[in-house]
Amino acid sequence: MRGQLRRLMALAGPVYAELLSGVVASVIGTLWVAGLGGAAVAAVTLAGTVENVLLGLALVVGSGASVRLSHALGAGDRAQAAHTVRAAWWLCAAGSAALAVPGFLLRDRLAGAFLDGEAAAHAAGYFTVALPAFALFFGQLVADELFKGSGDTRTPMRIALLSNALLLLLDPLFILGPGPLPALGVPGAALALALSRAIALTATLRLRRRAGRQPRTTGDTGDTGDTGRAAVEAVRILRAGAPFGLDFTARMAVGAAQLALVAGFGVAAVAGYGLGYRVLLIVTMAFYALRQAAAIEAARLAGARDGAALRILRRATGRLAGLIGAVSAALSATLAGPLAALFTEDRAVAGQAVGFLHAAALYLVPYALVVALGGVHQAAGAGRPLVVSVLLGLGAQLGASAALSGPLGVSGVWLGPAVGATVQLALLVALTWDGRRRGVCQGGAHGTHFGRAADSAPARR
Numbered sequence: 001m002r003g004q005l006r007r008l009m010a011l012a013g014p015v016y017a018e019l020l021s022g023v024v025a026s027v028i029g030t031l032w033v034a035g036l037g038g039a040a041v042a043a044v045t046l047a048g049t050v051e052n053v054l055l056g057l058a059l060v061v062g063s064g065a066s067v068r069l070s071h072a073l074g075a076g077d078r079a080q081a082a083h084t085v086r087a088a089w090w091l092c093a094a095g096s097a098a099l100a101v102p103g104f105l106l107r108d109r110l111a112g113a114f115l116d117g118e119a120a121a122h123a124a125g126y127f128t129v130a131l132p133a134f135a136l137f138f139g140q141l142v143a144d145e146l147f148k149g150s151g152d153t154r155t156p157m158r159i160a161l162l163s164n165a166l167l168l169l170l171d172p173l174f175i176l177g178p179g180p181l182p183a184l185g186v187p188g189a190a191l192a193l194a195l196s197r198a199i200a201l202t203a204t205l206r207l208r209r210r211a212g213r214q215p216r217t218t219g220d221t222g223d224t225g226d227t228g229r230a231a232v233e234a235v236r237i238l239r240a241g242a243p244f245g246l247d248f249t250a251r252m253a254v255g256a257a258q259l260a261l262v263a264g265f266g267v268a269a270v271a272g273y274g275l276g277y278r279v280l281l282i283v284t285m286a287f288y289a290l291r292q293a294a295a296i297e298a299a300r301l302a303g304a305r306d307g308a309a310l311r312i313l314r315r316a317t318g319r320l321a322g323l324i325g326a327v328s329a330a331l332s333a334t335l336a337g338p339l340a341a342l343f344t345e346d347r348a349v350a351g352q353a354v355g356f357l358h359a360a361a362l363y364l365v366p367y368a369l370v371v372a373l374g375g376v377h378q379a380a381g382a383g384r385p386l387v388v389s390v391l392l393g394l395g396a397q398l399g400a401s402a403a404l405s406g407p408l409g410v411s412g413v414w415l416g417p418a419v420g421a422t423v424q425l426a427l428l429v430a431l432t433w434d435g436r437r438r439g440v441c442q443g444g445a446h447g448t449h450f451g452r453a454a455d456s457a458p459a460r461r
Helices: 002-034 038-074 078-105 107-114 117-130 134-149 154-176 186-210 213-218 227-263 267-303 307-334 336-343 347-360 364-379 383-408 410-431 433-438 440-444
Strands: none
Touching: 002 038, 002 154, 002 186, 002 267, 002 307, 038 078, 038 107, 038 117, 038 134, 038 186, 038 227, 038 267, 038 364, 078 107, 078 117, 078 134, 078 227, 107 117, 117 186, 134 154, 134 186, 134 267, 154 186, 227 267, 227 364, 227 383, 227 410, 267 307, 267 336, 267 347, 267 364, 307 336, 307 347, 307 364, 336 347, 347 410, 364 383, 364 410, 383 410, 410 433
């Protein structure tokens, strides 16, 4: 148990730093744009929402490739690892073209569907740069996940720190144009993001070659011409990553619906919700870091068909997630007031943020458990229970938020996530109970389609 805990923390620590650096860079970038006015902020907010939707689709490829690569290496199957890497890059190229080209051609319509006037023009200008550059984002995601699939979470962390440091430097230069530099405004924000990602991806590919990772992870087994197996592997990657992508996309959609409910209670409620949500990102990123670490380790053990170690991993993940969730809940409950005061002097907004953070203390523990244990079950082949529990739990969250908002006002909306997270956890435990008793997919009979064992070879979900 202690060995698994140390392994999880060693893998999750760099992932958390990686995720947190992105949050910090995003917040600071928004502050630069905020100086251009409300229309510019609205445009960048829309752009961020669109990228989150595209991220959900890219996660299908990235997370699927990471899980299958870890499974293949755990099984000692270097040829399968080669096919996984090759298929991941094929899917990256195809996915980038399929998402970026139509998005670029329809950028004006996309902006006009949500905004009008100056804000729509700003958004279209942002999309003109950002959508063609989406291939850089997709490529970096796939490269990072391949590193993680081989057990290396430190290199993606270093690259993320580099990319976000560059973004912090380039944002004011391109957005505001100090000195002789032209002020590009909102398109400048997109250009800064694209350039930082281009430099980071170049550095990533150079690191892979310099460290000799490419020969090891692609296998170089002499079987590189077998495109048929790589094509089959591409389908397996999509099946393996689909639950992760569905999970993320569903949570983004419910978050938007939750915001719509909050908007009915006025601007102060929306502002307080936004403030509290950003504070929570700092702690919830730890849940997702643990999820990635648990998924990497679970896939490796599933590849090795080590059912006993998988059971230990599940218990270690649950204990660590419970501890992180409990600490997060305690901080949310006790520090809500001081944290709100750091961000705003508006008493109405601060009061709403405090109410939100107090309610959040009720759902952080079950939420942490669902997120982290979901990584174990998905990587070990139990993807269908994860998807079912998340979708039904999120439905319960929206239903509870709407129902409780009548008698309790906005406080009822704040309580909805606690109901949803509790339902998700109860369903996940119930739906995976038989697999838990038998040892999480029976020690590595790793399915590739929502928990169904579909690989006869030692490949992973």
